[in-house]
Amino acid sequence: MAGESISVMKIRGLLLVTVPPDPDDLTISSLQEKVLDAMERTQARGLVLDISTVQTLDSFFARTVAETVQMVSLMGGRTVLAGMQANVAVTATQLGLTLGRAETALDVDRAFDRLLAGPTRGPGK
Amino acid sequence: MNEPMQGEFTIATEGDIVTARRLVREAAVAIGFGFVDVTRIVTAASELTRNIYHYAGSGVMRWNVVSDGGREGLELVFEDHGPGIADVDKAMEPGFSTGKGLGLGLPGARRLMDEMTIKSKVGVGTTVRVQKWVKK
Numbered sequence: 001m002a003g004e005s006i007s008v009m010k011i012r013g014l015l016l017v018t019v020p021p022d023p024d025d026l027t028i029s030s031l032q033e034k035v036l037d038a039m040e041r042t043q044a045r046g047l048v049l050d051i052s053t054v055q056t057l058d059s060f061f062a063r064t065v066a067e068t069v070q071m072v073s074l075m076g077g078r079t080v081l082a083g084m085q086a087n088v089a090v091t092a093t094q095l096g097l098t099l100g101r102a103e104t105a106l107d108v109d110r111a112f113d114r115l116l117a118g119p120t121r122g123p124g125k
Numbered sequence: 126m127n128e129p130m131q132g133e134f135t136i137a138t139e140g141d142i143v144t145a146r147r148l149v150r151e152a153a154v155a156i157g158f159g160f161v162d163v164t165r166i167v168t169a170a171s172e173l174t175r176n177i178y179h180y181a182g183s184g185v186m187r188w189n190v191v192s193d194g195g196r197e198g199l200e201l202v203f204e205d206h207g208p209g210i211a212d213v214d215k216a217m218e219p220g221f222s223t224g225k226g227l228g229l230g231l232p233g234a235r236r237l238m239d240e241m242t243i244k245s246k247v248g249v250g251t252t253v254r255v256q257k258w259v260k261k
Contacts, residue, residue: 024143025175055164056146058171059229087164095168095233096219 006031008038014115015039016108018050028061032068039075046115047072050108052083057092066100073101080104082111129155130190136174137183145174145186149201152188156199157259166199166257169234173203173253176230181207181250191256198239198258206250213243 004027009016015038017031035047049065051057069079080103084092105111129151136145149170153163170186177184184205191200210216219232231253235241238255245251 022143022146025139055150056167056171058168058175059233060171060175087161090161091164091168091237094165094236095172096229096236097233 006034008034010038010042010044012112012116013045014112015042015044015047016050017047019054021053021055023054023061025060028064032064032071035068036071036075039072039077044077046078046080048108048111048115049079049081050083050111051081051088052085052107054085054088057084057088057097059095059097062092062097062099065102066098069100069102078103078115080111080114082106082108131188133185133187135183135185136177139178142171142174142178146171148186149188149199153199153257156190156197158199158257159260162257162260165237166201169237169255170201172230172234173201173255176253177203177205177207181205184250193258196258196261198256200254200256203253204250205252209247209249209251210243210245211247213245216243 004020004023006017006020006027015035017035019031020027023031038044039047065081072079081099082105084104103114105114132148134141134145134148136142146167150163150167153166158166174186184203184207187202187204189200191198215221217232217235219229231243234255238257240256242254243251
């Protein structure tokens, strides 16, 4: 389980990262590094984080995601979180989590539409 | 001698946080919690387990079924012999943190569970007890 491998794919100028269902802290930290490295290397315009299988979104995960969104933004890219499960959304809200300036979409397909449609900033700012 | 609904688990590494989440998920499902409540309980356990790992280095999580006047629930106890919490009321305020966290761990876990009690003594350790009842 420790340090699960995460693949970063570039599709139509955007990075797609699928977060595993129950990642440990190390995996989440390495996800951030991989994403930033790939942003630089591939000159992607944005990032889609597929969290549709994620079962537990706790404060460490949320903080790392919010930081990643901020870092990607500094590099000129936008991030869309795709596919948060309803039970995870309920729990994250009750826990008091905010995900910074992350935009969200119901699924990966809509996340791509959103990022490819143009530079409009979503909620949060 | 761990069974799904009762057991004890030592937290000493970062990877143990994931194992603790899995054990709590199995217990919550076995007791009959709904999907959203299982997520709430597992998330609270994740916060409290991480607190042990980050602040005390190691500790123990215990879980068991509790009943009270016909209702059933899950009780989780997190016990460590770490530095203790100087001001428990302060630690319960959202946004207060002495570490690198968001300060959401304790107040967040309290919101996700039905009941929470904290006993802590500086230099001795901390025991956090949380309960959640199955909705009939």
